[in-house]
Amino acid sequence: MVPEPEELELLLRASQGDLDAFGVLYEKYVERIFNYVYYRTGNVHDAEDLSARVFYRALHHIHTYTDRGVPFSAWLYRIAHNLVANWHRDRSRHQEIPLSDAPTIHYKGEPPEVAVMQTQERDALLRLIRQLPSERQHLLILKFLEHMSNAEIGETMGRSEGAVKSLYHRTLLALRIEMMESDLDNASLQSQIGQVD
Amino acid sequence: MNSKIKQIADSSLDKIASLEKRLSGVLKPIKPRKEFVHGVAHRIQTGPQAAFVDWIANWHLVAILIAGIFSLIVFLAVVGRVLQSLTRKRRIA
Numbered sequence: 001m002v003p004e005p006e007e008l009e010l011l012l013r014a015s016q017g018d019l020d021a022f023g024v025l026y027e028k029y030v031e032r033i034f035n036y037v038y039y040r041t042g043n044v045h046d047a048e049d050l051s052a053r054v055f056y057r058a059l060h061h062i063h064t065y066t067d068r069g070v071p072f073s074a075w076l077y078r079i080a081h082n083l084v085a086n087w088h089r090d091r092s093r094h095q096e097i098p099l100s101d102a103p104t105i106h107y108k109g110e111p112p113e114v115a116v117m118q119t120q121e122r123d124a125l126l127r128l129i130r131q132l133p134s135e136r137q138h139l140l141i142l143k144f145l146e147h148m149s150n151a152e153i154g155e156t157m158g159r160s161e162g163a164v165k166s167l168y169h170r171t172l173l174a175l176r177i178e179m180m181e182s183d184l185d186n187a188s189l190q191s192q193i194g195q196v197d
Numbered sequence: 198m199n200s201k202i203k204q205i206a207d208s209s210l211d212k213i214a215s216l217e218k219r220l221s222g223v224l225k226p227i228k229p230r231k232e233f234v235h236g237v238a239h240r241i242q243t244g245p246q247a248a249f250v251d252w253i254a255n256w257h258l259v260a261i262l263i264a265g266i267f268s269l270i271v272f273l274a275v276v277g278r279v280l281q282s283l284t285r286k287r288r289i290a
Contacts, residue, residue: 019242026241027234034229048229052237059241122223129223144224172213179216 011072015063022062024086026055029073032078034148039141040084042130050087054080074156081138088134128178136171 007028013021038047057079060066065075131135135157142148142156147150150164157164 022243026238030237031226031229035226037226038227043258044230048233051229052233052240055237055241071272098273102208125219125223129220140220141224144220145226176212176216 007072011062014059015065019059021061025072029076030055032073033076035145036077036080037064037084039126039145040080040130040134040137041087042126049125050080050083057083070155077138077142077156081134084133092151095108104188124182125179128175128182131178132171132174136167136174139164139167 007025010021010025014025019139030051034051034176037050037054038044041050054076058076065072070078129140130142138157139153142153148156150168151161153159154161154164159167
């Protein structure tokens with residue numbers, strides 16, 4: 001994940017106070033950060049609020065970026081990760097907004113009852129993902145939403161490629177167990193019980 | 198025995214692969230609202246105001262600051278009252 005020369009130029013200008021340069025970087029990364037925060041928080045309003053704060057904070061501290069030696073996207077993800085962690089810490093005082101707030105994903109060509117079932121299954125799976133430890137959620141989002149390699153995820157999370165690979169495997173196993181326990185994967189649970197017997 | 202372990206391991210790999218497929222179906226990119234994207238872009242162009250919005254959004258700091266100012270006012274009022282009563286006593290004496 002080596003920054004492109006144009007991006008390096010923009011970063012240099014932005015760190016010298018060029019707001020237009022920062023604006024270009026913002027346009028490039030806003031969707032990715034919004035998606036990351038949305039899947040971590042589960043609602044659009046908080047995702048918008050936190051995403052905006054990620055960029056305000058980045059703008060405020062852009063002069064410190066060059067010293068850190070990590071890609072700009074990784075730096076933004078770290079800011080987002082910290083803000084989401086603070087949000088979760090404060091959330092005990094807030095009322096949780098259900099995932100029904102989520103934008104609807106339309107399943108083209110499916111009959112309505114199938115689409116409803118798919119939406120319910122999607123919401124249930126998202127709830128399980130959001131119950132995973134913060135680091136594991138971070139990993140899954142970067143893997144499936146950003147399609148990052150283990151090495152790229154490692155740069156973002158400050159871990160080695162091997163550690164990310166191992167964490168990924170453990171995360172999937174944990175998620176499968178959670179799915180079995182919550183009846184999301186009832187069929188596979190029964191088949192496994194059959195195999196053990 | 199070994200074949201049974203292999204069978205379970207294979208089925209486990211299949212299930213992991215199916216879980217990965219489900220996850221890629223669930224974790225799909227979502228477009229943020231245009232009003233939101235343009236609104237933040239506009240606020241970024243205004244520079245220092247954006248930093249102020251970020252600072253004000255950190256309500257812990259604001260709450261501590263307000264509590265600090267309030268405590269200082271109360272403290273100064275109490276000290277003033279004590280000094281006033283002391284000077285009165287001296288005058289009476």
